[in-house]
Amino acid sequence: MLKTLVKRSFARAWRKLEDDERINKRIALVEVERSSRPEFGDFSSGIALAEAKNTTLSAHELATEFANALSTDITAELYSQVEIAGPGFVNVFLAPSLIHSALREILEMGDRFGYSTTGQEKPVQVEFVSSNPTGPLTVGHGRQAVLGDVLASLYTTLGYKVSREYYFNDEGHQIDLLAQSLWARYRQEFGDTTSIPEQGYQGEYIVDIARQLVEEPGPSLADFDEQTSNRFKQEAISRISSMIKNDLDLLGVKFDSWFSEQTLHHSGEVTAALEALKACGGIYEREGAIWLKTKENHGVKDSVLMRSDGRPTYLMVDIAYHINKHRRGFVHVINVQGADHQVEQSCMRAAMRILGYPEDFLDYAVHQFVSIKEHEKITRMSTRAGKFILLNDLLNELGRDVVRYFMVARKPTSHLEFDIDLARTQSLDNPLYYIQYAHTRIASIFRRVGSPALSPQVDLRPLEKREELDLIKQLDRFPEMLQQAAFEFSPHLVTDYALTLARAFHAYYDSYRVLGDQERLTTARLALLRGVQIVLHRSLQLLGLSIPEEM
RNA sequence: GCGCCCGUAGCUCAGUGGACAGAGCAACGGCCUUCUAAGCCGUUGGCCGGAGGUUCGAAUCCUCCCGGGCGUACCA
Known part of the structure; x- marks a missing residue:
C-alpha cells in the first residue's frame, strides 16, 4: 500500500533531522495524511507545524529541513516532487512508477485484494x-440486520x-403476553368477547395466525389453562419465527446460529x-431483590438481577x-443494538468487568432508529401498538438491493429517515x-475483448493521464477504508467509497477510450479496468448487493 | 433533573484537529454516427444551531445555551 511506503519514507527523513542540534532529540510520530486537494500532492504532513515549538526553528524553516531530507527519495x-506549502505543510507527489506498482499489487492479489490477516x-x-x-x-430491524x-x-x-x-427471546413475560393476545384473537373468531390484554399485541398478523388455528386445533380449547397457554406459546413462536426467518432470507441475511433463551433456563446456566x-x-x-453492582464498575446505575419473587430479570x-x-x-463479541438499550449495555459491561473478562471482549455497535416518512408525515414505530412498516412490505416493493443500500449508506449513529415516497419515485436514481x-x-468491455488474462x-x-493515476490511488485506498469501516463500526464508509470510485471511473470512461489501435495502451488500460472491476466487485459483495454483468 | 445520540446546501446525508466545507436528489444549461447516456461536463446553492474557550490551526476538542430523538422499569 502506498501509504505504508510513504509513512516509512517520512519516518526515515525525520530520523535524519533528529541529529540536528537545533532540534530536540525526540522521537515524533510522523503523521501522514492523504492530501485533501490535488494541489497539495498525494500525501502531506503537518509535522513541522506541530513540532516547531520544540525546536529553535520556525515552522517554515523546519518544513524546509524536512523537505530536504525527503528529497533523497525523489532520486x-x-x-516526483516535494513541496512546502501554506504555513509549513510538506506535500509529496508520488512518482508514476510507484503508483503503477500499486496497481500491479492489486492485479497480483486479484479477488483476494482487501483481505488481510489482521x-x-x-x-x-x-x-x-x-x-x-x-x-x-419492521424496517428498524432491517437496518440492524443489514448493519450486522x-x-x-x-x-x-x-x-x-x-x-x-x-x-x-423465546421465554418470559412478553411471550406470555403474546400467547394471551393470540388466544384472545382465537376466541374472537368464535364470537367470544375475550379482549386482548392491556399491554398485549394488537397487530394484524396475530389475527392471521388465529384464523389458522380455527382450522386446527379448532374451537375445542375454550379455557386458557396452562396446557393451552403452552400450546399457544409454541404456535405463536414457531409461526412468527418462520416469518422472521423468511424476511431475513429475502433481505439476504444468513445466520450461523440461532440461540434460544430457553436453553439457558433449562441448562441451569442462569443460576450458575x-x-x-x-x-x-x-x-x-x-428490598428482597438481588442487585448488580453496576455503578461501582463504571456503569450508570445498579439494576435488579433477581426479582423479590425469585424470578430472574x-x-x-443476558449475563448468563x-x-x-x-x-x-469468542475473543471478541460485537452486539449490534438500538440506541434504546444504553442502560443494559452499561450493566453488561459492568458484569463482564466483575467477572474479570478482558476489556475488549464485549463491544456494542449502536445504531439510531429509523423513522418513516410518508405523505409528509413522520411515523415512529411500535410493535406492540401494531404501528409499524414491515420490512417485508418494503422488500416486496423495492427489492433487496435498494433496501440494503438505503439501510447501510447512513452512519449508524445518525437517525435514518426513510422517505417511502422518495424511495418509490426515485428508486431508479x-x-x-x-x-x-x-x-x-x-464487464461489457471485457466481454468485447474476450476477457484476456492480464499478467x-x-x-x-502508458498509464500516464492524471485520471488514470488518480484511479489507481483510489483503488489503493480500499484496504485502509475496510479497516476503518470495520473497527469504527461504520459500513457506510464502504458505500461512500464505492460511490467515489464509480464516479472517478465514469468520468474516465467518458473521457478516454479503452479499446484502441495502440496495443500497449489498450492492454495497460484493460489492466487498470481490471483493478477497478476487482474493487467494485469486492465492495458490492461486502455490502451484500448483487453484482450485475449487464443492466 | 441526569445519561447517550443528533443539529452541515431547498431535501436526505458524508466529512470528527489541518490549508478556499463535500456528495446524491431537486433546479438550470450543454454532450449520444465511437467500449451500455442507469452516463459525462458546467451553473446555482452553506457566517457547519448559537455564544465563549483551548490550539500555530476548530464543522471537528472543552464549557454553557437553544432545538430534536432515545433512555432513565423488580418490561424485554
Whole structure:
C-alpha cells in the first residue's frame, strides 16, 4: 500500500533531522495524511507545524529541513516532487512508477485484494437482530440486520473467524403476553368477547395466525389453562419465527446460529451465572431483590438481577448468555443494538468487568432508529401498538438491493429517515445503480475483448493521464477504508467509497477510450479496468448487493 | 433533573484537529454516427444551531445555551 511506503519514507527523513542540534532529540510520530486537494500532492504532513515549538526553528524553516531530507527519495523514484506549502505543510507527489506498482499489487492479489490477516483467525461473534419472536420484522430491524451482516462480512475480510448469531427471546413475560393476545384473537373468531390484554399485541398478523388455528386445533380449547397457554406459546413462536426467518432470507441475511433463551433456563446456566457474580462479589441484596453492582464498575446505575419473587430479570439471563459466549471461545463479541438499550449495555459491561473478562471482549455497535416518512408525515414505530412498516412490505416493493443500500449508506449513529415516497419515485436514481452500472460498463468491455488474462507484469507505463493515476490511488485506498469501516463500526464508509470510485471511473470512461489501435495502451488500460472491476466487485459483495454483468 | 445520540446546501446525508466545507436528489444549461447516456461536463446553492474557550490551526476538542430523538422499569 502506498501509504505504508510513504509513512516509512517520512519516518526515515525525520530520523535524519533528529541529529540536528537545533532540534530536540525526540522521537515524533510522523503523521501522514492523504492530501485533501490535488494541489497539495498525494500525501502531506503537518509535522513541522506541530513540532516547531520544540525546536529553535520556525515552522517554515523546519518544513524546509524536512523537505530536504525527503528529497533523497525523489532520486529513489518514490516522489516526483516535494513541496512546502501554506504555513509549513510538506506535500509529496508520488512518482508514476510507484503508483503503477500499486496497481500491479492489486492485479497480483486479484479477488483476494482487501483481505488481510489482521484478525489471525480469531473467533469473533456478531450478534444482531435478536428481535423477540412476537411479531414480524419492521424496517428498524432491517437496518440492524443489514448493519450486522455487513459488519460481519468486514471482519471476515480482515481475517477474523466470524459467527453471526441471533438470540431468540423465546421465554418470559412478553411471550406470555403474546400467547394471551393470540388466544384472545382465537376466541374472537368464535364470537367470544375475550379482549386482548392491556399491554398485549394488537397487530394484524396475530389475527392471521388465529384464523389458522380455527382450522386446527379448532374451537375445542375454550379455557386458557396452562396446557393451552403452552400450546399457544409454541404456535405463536414457531409461526412468527418462520416469518422472521423468511424476511431475513429475502433481505439476504444468513445466520450461523440461532440461540434460544430457553436453553439457558433449562441448562441451569442462569443460576450458575448468578453464583459466578456472587463469587466475584458483584451482587448485593436489597428490598428482597438481588442487585448488580453496576455503578461501582463504571456503569450508570445498579439494576435488579433477581426479582423479590425469585424470578430472574432479562438482564440476569443476558449475563448468563454472555458467559456462554465467553465459554464458547469468542475473543471478541460485537452486539449490534438500538440506541434504546444504553442502560443494559452499561450493566453488561459492568458484569463482564466483575467477572474479570478482558476489556475488549464485549463491544456494542449502536445504531439510531429509523423513522418513516410518508405523505409528509413522520411515523415512529411500535410493535406492540401494531404501528409499524414491515420490512417485508418494503422488500416486496423495492427489492433487496435498494433496501440494503438505503439501510447501510447512513452512519449508524445518525437517525435514518426513510422517505417511502422518495424511495418509490426515485428508486431508479438510487446511487446503488450508479455503482452497479460502473461494474457493468467494465464487464461489457471485457466481454468485447474476450476477457484476456492480464499478467501483473504487463507494461503499465502508458498509464500516464492524471485520471488514470488518480484511479489507481483510489483503488489503493480500499484496504485502509475496510479497516476503518470495520473497527469504527461504520459500513457506510464502504458505500461512500464505492460511490467515489464509480464516479472517478465514469468520468474516465467518458473521457478516454479503452479499446484502441495502440496495443500497449489498450492492454495497460484493460489492466487498470481490471483493478477497478476487482474493487467494485469486492465492495458490492461486502455490502451484500448483487453484482450485475449487464443492466 | 441526569445519561447517550443528533443539529452541515431547498431535501436526505458524508466529512470528527489541518490549508478556499463535500456528495446524491431537486433546479438550470450543454454532450449520444465511437467500449451500455442507469452516463459525462458546467451553473446555482452553506457566517457547519448559537455564544465563549483551548490550539500555530476548530464543522471537528472543552464549557454553557437553544432545538430534536432515545433512555432513565423488580418490561424485554
